[in-house]
Structure formats: C-alpha cells, structure tokens
Amino acid sequence: MPQEQIRSSLSVILEEMGASPPSIHLERPKDPDHGEWASNVAMTLASTLRRSPRQIAEEIAAAFPTGAQTGVASVEVAGPGFLNFRLSTDAVTRTVATILEEDADFGRQAVSDEAPVLVEFVSANPTGLLHLGHGRQAALGDALASLLEWAGNRVSREFYYNDAGRQIERLALSVQARYHQHFGREMPLPEDGYRGRIVSEIAAEFAEAEGERWLDDPEGAGLERMREFAVTRLRAEQDLDLNTFGVRFDRYFLESSLYTEGRVETTVEGLRESGLVYEKDGAVWLRTTEFGDQKDRVMIKSDGSATYFLPDVAYHVTKWERGFHRAINVQGSDHHGTVDRVRAGLRALGLPEGYPEYVLHQMVTVERGGEEVKFSKRDGDYLTLRDLVDEVGRDVTRYFFLMRKPEAHLVFDLDWAADESDKNPVYKAKYAHARVCSILRKAGGAAPDPDASLELLSSEIERELIQQLGSFPELVERAAAHRAPHLACDWLEHTAGQVNAWYHHGNPARNPGGAVLVDDPDLRAARLALTGAIRVVLRNALTLLGLDAPERMERAESDDEPGEG
RNA sequence: GCGCCCGUAGCUCAGCUGGAUAGAGCAUCGGCCUUCUAAGCCGACGGUCCCAGGUUCGAAUCCUGGCGGGCGCGCCA
Numbered sequence: 001m002p003q004e005q006i007r008s009s010l011s012v013i014l015e016e017m018g019a020s021p022p023s024i025h026l027e028r029p030k031d032p033d034h035g036e037w038a039s040n041v042a043m044t045l046a047s048t049l050r051r052s053p054r055q056i057a058e059e060i061a062a063a064f065p066t067g068a069q070t071g072v073a074s075v076e077v078a079g080p081g082f083l084n085f086r087l088s089t090d091a092v093t094r095t096v097a098t099i100l101e102e103d104a105d106f107g108r109q110a111v112s113d114e115a116p117v118l119v120e121f122v123s124a125n126p127t128g129l130l131h132l133g134h135g136r137q138a139a140l141g142d143a144l145a146s147l148l149e150w151a152g153n154r155v156s157r158e159f160y161y162n163d164a165g166r167q168i169e170r171l172a173l174s175v176q177a178r179y180h181q182h183f184g185r186e187m188p189l190p191e192d193g194y195r196g197r198i199v200s201e202i203a204a205e206f207a208e209a210e211g212e213r214w215l216d217d218p219e220g221a222g223l224e225r226m227r228e229f230a231v232t233r234l235r236a237e238q239d240l241d242l243n244t245f246g247v248r249f250d251r252y253f254l255e256s257s258l259y260t261e262g263r264v265e266t267t268v269e270g271l272r273e274s275g276l277v278y279e280k281d282g283a284v285w286l287r288t289t290e291f292g293d294q295k296d297r298v299m300i301k302s303d304g305s306a307t308y309f310l311p312d313v314a315y316h317v318t319k320w321e322r323g324f325h326r327a328i329n330v331q332g333s334d335h336h337g338t339v340d341r342v343r344a345g346l347r348a349l350g351l352p353e354g355y356p357e358y359v360l361h362q363m364v365t366v367e368r369g370g371e372e373v374k375f376s377k378r379d380g381d382y383l384t385l386r387d388l389v390d391e392v393g394r395d396v397t398r399y400f401f402l403m404r405k406p407e408a409h410l411v412f413d414l415d416w417a418a419d420e421s422d423k424n425p426v427y428k429a430k431y432a433h434a435r436v437c438s439i440l441r442k443a444g445g446a447a448p449d450p451d452a453s454l455e456l457l458s459s460e461i462e463r464e465l466i467q468q469l470g471s472f473p474e475l476v477e478r479a480a481a482h483r484a485p486h487l488a489c490d491w492l493e494h495t496a497g498q499v500n501a502w503y504h505h506g507n508p509a510r511n512p513g514g515a516v517l518v519d520d521p522d523l524r525a526a527r528l529a530l531t532g533a534i535r536v537v538l539r540n541a542l543t544l545l546g547l548d549a550p551e552r553m554e555r556a557e558s559d560d561e562p563g564e565g
Numbered sequence: 566g567c568g569c570c571c572g573u574a575g576c577u578c579a580g581c582u583g584g585a586u587a588g589a590g591c592a593u594c595g596g597c598c599u600u601c602u603a604a605g606c607c608g609a610c611g612g613u614c615c616c617a618g619g620u621u622c623g624a625a626u627c628c629u630g631g632c633g634g635g636c637g638c639g640c641c642a
Contacts, residue, residue: 025582027581027584030585034585038584038585040582040584043584043623046622047622052622053622078585079584080584080585080623082584082585162642165641165642167641167642281640282640283640294568295638298640299640307641308642312642332636333570333635333636333637335637335642336636336637337568337637338637360570362570362571362635403577403578403579404578404579407569407571409571409635416590421605422603423590428590431603434602434603435602435603438602438603439601442601442602474581478581481581486578486579487581489579490578493589497589497590501606504607505606506601507600507606508600508601509599509600509601510600510606517601552602552603553602
C-alpha cells in the first residue's frame with residue numbers, strides 16, 4: 001500500500017530533521033491536480049521547528065525517495081506548505097489487482113483481539129407494530145454492527161424486550177376492552193390504552209379462539225391470557241417485520257428475566273453497598289448527581305415497586321459481565337435523559353465512566369408531494385415500518401434511513417424513494433453494479449485477470465476511479481470509528497456516480513476507444529480487470545449496508561405478459 | 566429556566582485530526598441522445614457556512630455569548 005510507504009519514508013526523514021510527530025496525517029486531496037496523496041506535516045511542525053512551513057516542506061520533498069520503491073513518481077510543495085505525492089501509474093493500477101485478489105474481503109480488517117462489542121437496538125416494547133423510529137433504529141443498529149464487523153470487531157446484536165412493565169399491563173387492559181366490545185358489551189378503552197387497529201384485531205382473534213368465556217373474569221385469569229396472547233402476537237409481528245427488513249439479532253433479552261433471575265435484587269444490594277443510596281418521602285433514591293446527573297433518581301417507589309431505572313442498570317451489568325466491555329446503545333434522542341442516570345448507576349457499581357456508549361438518533365418524518373404525511377393519532381394508527389417497506393421496498397427503506405447522520409432529523413421523501421431511476425441513490429448503486437456484471441457476462445464470463453497489463457488503465461477517468469475504489473477500506477474504518485453509516489451511503493453514491501460516468505464515457509456508440517470490450521486484447525483484459533474490481537467493491541459496499549447487489553435489474557415496464565391483462 | 570442535538574446552495578443534506586478554489590443529490594436552465602440492456606448523457610447557474618466576538622500561519626470545523634428549531638427535564642417507560 002503506497003500510503004504506508006509514504007508514511008514510513010516521511011517518518012524517517014522527519015526523524016533526521018529532529019522532529020517526530022506522534023502521527024503523520026495523509027489525505028486524499030479533492031483536487032486530482034494535487035496528486036494521489038497529500039500531507040500537512042510541514043505545517044503542523046512549523047511552530048516546533050520554528051521555520052516556515054514551505055521551507056520545511058521543500059526540505060522533505062528534496063529528501064523524499066521517489067521511484068519504484070515507494071511508488072511515488074513525484075513530490076511537490078503546494079499552497080501554504082502541503083506536500084503532494086503523485087504516484088506512478090503502476091502504483092495506482094496495482095490496486096485493481098489487490099481488489100481482485102482480496103475479493104469479498106476487500107475492505108475487511110483482520111479480527112482484532114479487542115473486547116467484543118454489544119450493539120443494542122430497536123428494543124421496542126411488544127405493545128404495537130414497529131414504527132418509523134424503530135425502522136431507523138433497525139437500519140442504523142444493523143449497519144453499525146456490520147461496519148464494526150468489517151472494521152475487525154467481534155460484534156453481537158441484541159434486542160431488549162421491556163416485557164415486565166406497566167405498558168404491558170396497559171396493553172392487556174386495552175385488549176380486554178376490545179374483547180368486550182367485540183361481543184357488543186360496553187367497556188371503554190382505558191384512558192392511556194392503546195388505540196391502534198392491531199389491538200382490535202388481536203382482541204378479535206382472541207375472541208375467536210376463546211369465545212365468550214372471559215366476559216366474566218373475576219379472578220383475572222382471562223386478562224392474564226389476553227396479556228400473553230397479545231405479547232406473543234405482537235412479538236411475532238415485530239419479528240416478521242424485522243426479518244423482512246433483513247435484520248437478525250443474536251439475542252433477545254427479556255426484561256422479565258432480570259426479575260426472575262434475581263438480577264434486579266442483586267443490583268439493589270450492590271447499589272446499597274455503594275453508600276449512595278438514601279430514603280426520602282418513603283422512596284429509595286440513588287445519588288446519581290455524584291456522577292454528573294442533573295438530579296438524584298428514585299430507584300424504588302414508595303409503593304415498593306422498582307422504577308424502570310433499576311432493571312435498566314441490571315441489564316447493563318449483565319452486558320458487562322458477559323464480557324461486552326464495549327457496548328453501544330442505539331436509541332431515539334427522546335431517551336437521552338436516561339443516558340446520564342444509567343451511566344451513573346453503573347458507575348456506582350464500579351463500572352467505568354462512559355459505559356455504555358450511545359448513538360442517539362432524531363425523529364423521522366415522511367413527505368409526499370412536498371407535504372408531510374400525517375397520520376391519525378386519535379385512532380392510534382401510525383405509519384409503520386411495514387407500510388414503508390411495502391411501498392418502496394426493503395433496500396430503499398434501509399438506505400434512506402441510513403443516509404443521514406443519526407443526530408439529524410430525517411425527512412423521508414416518498415416520491416424520491418419510489419423513483420426507480422438513477423436519481424434514487426439506491427438504484428443508482430444497483431444499476432452501476434448490474435451494468436458491470438452485464439459487461440462481464442458479455443465478455444464471456446471468464447474471471448477478470450489480476451495479471452492483466454493494468455498500467456494500460458492510465459486515462460484520467462480510470463485513474464481517479466481506481467483511486468476511489470481503493471479508498472473503500474479507509475471508508476470502512478472511518479465510518480466505523482465515527483459510528484456513522486451515512487458516510488458509507490455518501491461514499492457508495494459517489495462511487496456509483498463515478499462508475500456510471502466511466503461506463504457512459506466508454507459508450508461504444510460514441511466513444512468506441514473507451515469501451516471495455518475493445519478489440520485490443522491487452523487493453524480489453526486490463527479494462528475487464530477494472531470492471532471486475534468495480535463489481536467487487538460495489539458488492540462489498542452494498543453488502544456492508546445490508547443491501548442486495550443484483551447482477552441484473554428487471555425493467556419495471558417489462559410487464560409484457562402476453563395474453564394477460 | 567436547565568440539559569442534549571441541529572442550523573451550510575431554492576429544497577434535502579455531506580464536509581475526516583482545523584488545511585488548498587466549501588461539495589453532492591434534487592429542482593431550474595442550456596445542449597445532446599437511445600444505450601458494452603437498464604427508465605438517459607454532458608454542462609451551466611446557484612453560498613453572509615444563523616449572528617457577534619475569540620483562539621492561530623490557517624476556522625463551516627475549536628472556545629464564549631446570542632438568535633432560531635427539535636427533544637428531554639415524573640415515585641411514567
């Protein structure tokens with residue numbers, strides 16, 4: 001890798017100059033005139049060496065070993081003191097061979113021995129269908145987990161079910177009301193009940209299965225059955241949606257298990273031992289302000305029951321004890337108030353500061369025709385993840401949820417999402433992939449040859465395209481480090497755009513010399529190798545984001561069913 | 566009132582550790598065109614990076630103070 005050679009050559013030179021910066025920053029300049037790599041070391045060292053940046057840069061440039069050894073053809077000093085490195089054509093085009101050789105592993109780092117990471121996401125209560133916030137979270141958590149895997153981490157995906165709280169009780173009471181209504185009885189929905197259609201449907205199913213026998217339910221046994229029935233049904237619905245969405249979890253963790261296994265109790269004892277627990281107004285409090293929380297928190301209410309804070313802390317203790325010394329929670333930013341208190345509770349138990357890490361995302365709104373799509377809150381129905389996937393497909397939904405940084409509000413434009421042309425970044429990327437697959441098929445399907453005369457790929461457009469393909473591993477690293485899947489979306493769209501431009505540039509009807517399938521066998525082999533490398537990188541990038549990489553695309557208007565319709 | 570997040574082109578948004586002339590997509594406008602199958606291709610227009618100070622060789626980026634928007638501030642989850 002040329003950048004490694006540049007970096008090590010630089011550090012040797014700098015050492016001789018009496019300066020050894022902790023790290024040497026190399027970047028890919030935006031402007032191709034600035035070469036393939038650039039460094040600002042001369043500028044950062046100006047003050048310590050007490051000389052002008054340009055002077056330092058000149059000295060480095062003069063000492064820099066160009067030639068086959070480093071792959072650097074020339075070094076120039078530019079602007080305020082940048083060092084611009086221009087690679088030899090050979091050094092650039094070698095990337096194509098590397099990509100072909102590494103194939104499905106190109107961009108993937110070797111697995112490190114760092115602590116495994118637990119990514120917790122979605123964690124919806126089983127009280128309704130998954131809404132758009134859950135959808136964004138499903139896409140984000142899954143892509144983030146995938147990014148971390150590509151970056152060499154051991155990763156586990158987990159879903160935490162709040163199946164023990166008041167919300168479940170409300171659900172049961174709501175089903176009960178709908179059950180009575182189903183049989184024409186008067187029973188109003190509880191004030192804070194769930195109004196959604198799905199609840200009525202579940203009540204109807206229950207009525208179908210169990211008949212009228214629970215209309216009289218003095219012991220509450222019927223209510224208990226309804227609770228179980230509804231939770232099971234809703235979990236099944238959520239699982240169905242998550243499967244359709246292509247999200248798999250390694251584990252579903254039930255809140256109720258924290259109670260049945262005594263973890264909540266253990267947590268209470270642990271907190272009491274911390275000496276930060278006190279009683280006030282009949283409740284038990286934890287002095288979370290000790291660790292930067294805005295106010296102290298109640299852990300046991302005056303009626304003797306736990307607040308949700310307690311199982312939350314207990315749950316995170318299990319994460320730590322299960323060896324996940326790195327944990328990332330993907331949550332809606334409306335929950336950011338819980339961050340400080342959970343961390344405080346964990347610190348009181350001796351866990352390190354800043355555990356767990358949070359990725360908080362903003363809300364999602366949907367627009368059609370430039371207008372926000374409103375849904376009726378009154379009848380409890382809302383736009384669901386399922387609605388979106390039914391309308392524009394799984395991959396588009398995933399991508400649109402990922403394309404904005406988590407902390408920014410997301411506008412889901414349905415018109416744009418439904419567009420199947422290159423204007424839609426998802427289709428743009430898929431078409432680019434399908435196009436290169438098509439060329440490879442047309443070429444006879446033989447495997448692209450990494451030993452082709454790659455130095456023939458010397459045109460500006462090809463050189464820049466290869467540079468872009470070669471930046472994929474850095475993209476993975478950066479996006480993982482920043483917990484930022486949207487960077488991968490940007491990168492994919494940009495790369496697909498470059499691929500498409502290259503493809504159109506080589507349109508045989510207009511520019512036969514630029515086509516892949518030219519007559520000259522050497523050039524043809526070199527371009528086929530590049531085509532193969534494009535396929536590898538696009539496929540890897542799509543896979544990274546959990547999207548399909550189709551080898552061919554069907555025309556929407558190929559509904560040419562003869563005899564039908 | 567306090568805390569967190571956001572404010573960049575008409576719209577939706579990127580912008581790496583502070584770096585070179587601030588970038589995409591959409592929309593608009595102007596050409597071209599029917600493809601190595603793919604609902605097009607090429608180009609142009611478009612900026613007070615919310616405001617005001619500060620830090621320094623250099624600020625969209627860091628600091629302080631405002632302004633505007635979102636969210637949160639329960640013995641609810």
